[in-house]
Amino acid sequence: MADARAPGNRRRPRQSDIARSAGVSQATVSLVLRGAPTGMSLAPATRQRVIAAAEELGYVPDPVATRLAAATNAMLGLYTFSATFPTDVAHSYYPILVGVEEEAAAQGQDLILFTGSARAAARADDPAAVRRVRVADGCLFFGRHVPAEPVRRLVEDGFPFVYIGRRDEAGVPYVGADxxxxxxxxxxxxxxxxxxxxxxxxxxxxxxxxxxxxxxxxxxxxxxxxxxxxxxxxxxxxxxxxxxxxxxxxxxxxxxxxxxxxxxxxxxxxxxxxxxxxxxxxxxxxxxxxxxxxxxxxxxxxxxxxxxVPMRAMGRGAVRLLLRLIAGDLEGPSRRLLPCEPVEGGTIGPPRPPNRTTGRA
Amino acid sequence: MADARAPGNRRRPRQSDIARSAGVSQATVSLVLRGAPTGMSLAPATRQRVIAAAEELGYVPDPVATRLAAATNAMLGLYTFSATFPTDVAHSYYPILVGVEEEAAAQGQDLILFTGSARAAARADDPAAVRRVRVADGCLFFGRHVPAEPVRRLVEDGFPFVYIGRRDEAGVPYVGADxxxxxxxxxxxxxxxxxxxxxxxxxxxxxxxxxxxxxxxxxxxxxxxxxxxxxxxxxxxxxxxxxxxxxxxxxxxxxxxxxxxxxxxxxxxxxxxxxxxxxxxxxxxxxxxxxxxxxxxxxxxxxxxxxxVPMRAMGRGAVRLLLRLIAGDLEGPSRRLLPCEPVEGGTIGPPRPPNRTTGRA
DNA sequence: CTGAAAGCGCTTACAG
DNA sequence: CTGAAAGCGCTTACAG
The missing domain is CATH 3.40.50.2300 (Response regulator)
Incomplete structure (x- = not known):
């Protein structure tokens, strides 16, 4: 089958091309290029040849294949039980997204935004809609109102997820605000x-x-x-x-x-x-x-x-917790409440004396 | 090897699990689930069993595997050559994201946010970083400054993408503002x-x-x-x-x-x-x-x-154009400039008479 | 130190 | 109408 992705273009080089050109096996190319596992060592000469051939051919690893083989797709889901980018509520949750993106980037994870929950409130409750988060390695949930049933199934299946915001359900991991x-x-x-x-x-x-x-x-x-x-x-x-x-x-x-x-x-x-x-x-x-x-x-x-409300910190914390769960660390605390910084502001003053006349109306 | 994605958790179901459960081959499962190619027909009974088993097991296709096998996964990428959610520029591009999400949701597409371009300007230029957008069916690019080289390679590969904002490079599809x-x-x-x-x-x-x-x-x-x-x-x-x-x-x-x-x-x-x-x-x-x-x-x-600046419309338009390109329609116009709505405002008045004294300073 | 093999989870001709 | 097989481009034990 021709490469459906690149109709009419020169095929881009893969490891087997390098292998042929360097006179080694494809597996060795992989080992050289990706860094051999601990304890294993490659002959410097082989290394050189492989590197040179890779350079020569302009090799760039295929991220899709890499992820499939590595059995991790380095993607975290973000499922919002309301529009992910609200238009009418003055961007109120924006800082959460900022935090999520920051930490995901820092951890080398991409983000899958599951859309559609915005449009049809009905659909957000649809177990099938929620289920598709499983394409990610784990998922962040967010929203004031969350349908219980689809999420229960996720727990049952052992799918890693974290709520942004406190939850009541036993055993559900979250990062919230106190x-x-x-x-x-x-x-x-x-x-x-x-x-x-x-x-x-x-x-x-x-x-x-x-x-x-x-x-x-x-x-x-x-x-x-x-x-x-x-x-x-x-x-x-x-x-x-x-x-x-x-x-x-x-x-x-x-x-x-x-x-x-x-x-x-x-x-x-x-x-x-x-x-x-x-x-x-x-x-x-x-x-x-x-x-x-x-x-x-x-x-x-x-x-x-x-x-x-420490929204940005909640976003970051949720990503970190989720990655821990994905990594299989079920030991540490999986429910965190972050402190809210007091804001002095200027609208608290001493009480108005009872007999002073009210306003200027 | 154990499933690195969910150690200690139940493995996510795949087509072979459905096949076993429904008593058919894995290939048949694929045929049923993804819709048989034109002309081919499945026995209704088989269909039923497969669908039921998939439902029962909570099957969701692996987007990475799907992509590797040269198919589409209903995910659009969004790669920003700057923070996707900027914190210091007053949310200036937020409406673009709103538009992108809206249209993606309307078209049944999920969104992959490729992160990390924010942090290291160096990384954004890295061809490998840009290349990972290939896990999506196509990608939206965005940002005032865009490294030419990685994008050139994408063109070469025939990977579908659309810029949000006008571009000079010949043949690069975009949706911009006039x-x-x-x-x-x-x-x-x-x-x-x-x-x-x-x-x-x-x-x-x-x-x-x-x-x-x-x-x-x-x-x-x-x-x-x-x-x-x-x-x-x-x-x-x-x-x-x-x-x-x-x-x-x-x-x-x-x-x-x-x-x-x-x-x-x-x-x-x-x-x-x-x-x-x-x-x-x-x-x-x-x-x-x-x-x-x-x-x-x-x-x-x-x-x-x-x-x-019609940011929301640009976001929506870019998604629509991208879907057209993914569908293989290379005929229609692939470069659009949207009109900007004039804003009357209140800061244009008649010119100040030359001899009037200036201000109160 | 390196090769041959199996496998990641799908899709898609190709036989039956 | 359905199964067996090959293949997408990698990684990772496992033999030598």
Missing amino acids: YVSASADVVARLAAAGHRKVRYLREHDQALASVDREDGVLRGARDAGLDTLVVRTDGSDLDALLREWLDAGVTAVVVEQTDTGAALAGLGAAIDRAGLRCPGDLSLALLGAPTGTRGSAPGGGAAFSGFD | YVSASADVVARLAAAGHRKVRYLREHDQALASVDREDGVLRGARDAGLDTLVVRTDGSDLDALLREWLDAGVTAVVVEQTDTGAALAGLGAAIDRAGLRCPGDLSLALLGAPTGTRGSAPGGGAAFSGFD
């Missing part, structure tokens, strides 16, 4: 600034990342003895709620950060409409970094106080 | 607004995208009979130059957009320091969209006037 501690810390900072009455605004979405944040907020509030209430919103019509809070003496609001940023956007709009300043009239903390590139807070334009 | 027309149009708009003396500020970088912009500017200036001068900068210390321009009666400046945005940043800083307003004191046009998410012009904060 939202609980970071969120508790934010509340502690509010308490330290003198706040006693705070509200936590979150969305309805029940992803683990949200649950953890709420847990952290509640723990922080308990530890500091704060008056706290969790309020869920879809982000619309927060004006009345905001007014109510202020009337009740609330001096600080903690907001969840999500894909959509709906809660934050809604609150920001309400604050702007009320003509409030942050942190003059109200302290604000964000559980995570803003999704835009420059997240300036409403009523003042300062940077948000809160914490940074 | 910077020449778009840039000329921007100058025409300045002329229409009454400007007669404009300057074009560009960086030293000699990428094709820069050359095309300059050609367009010069053409536009010639057509409109404008007094134009091309000035190169690394973006630093533009204050004296700016002053000189104003003294000479220059009323508008056109700026090149690049990866780094150095020229724009430098000019913006100089304008701010001089206390000038745009377009009151000086009209400004940008050849391309700003790299940040919200590019607000200096001295006023309006959106830049200029044009949009």
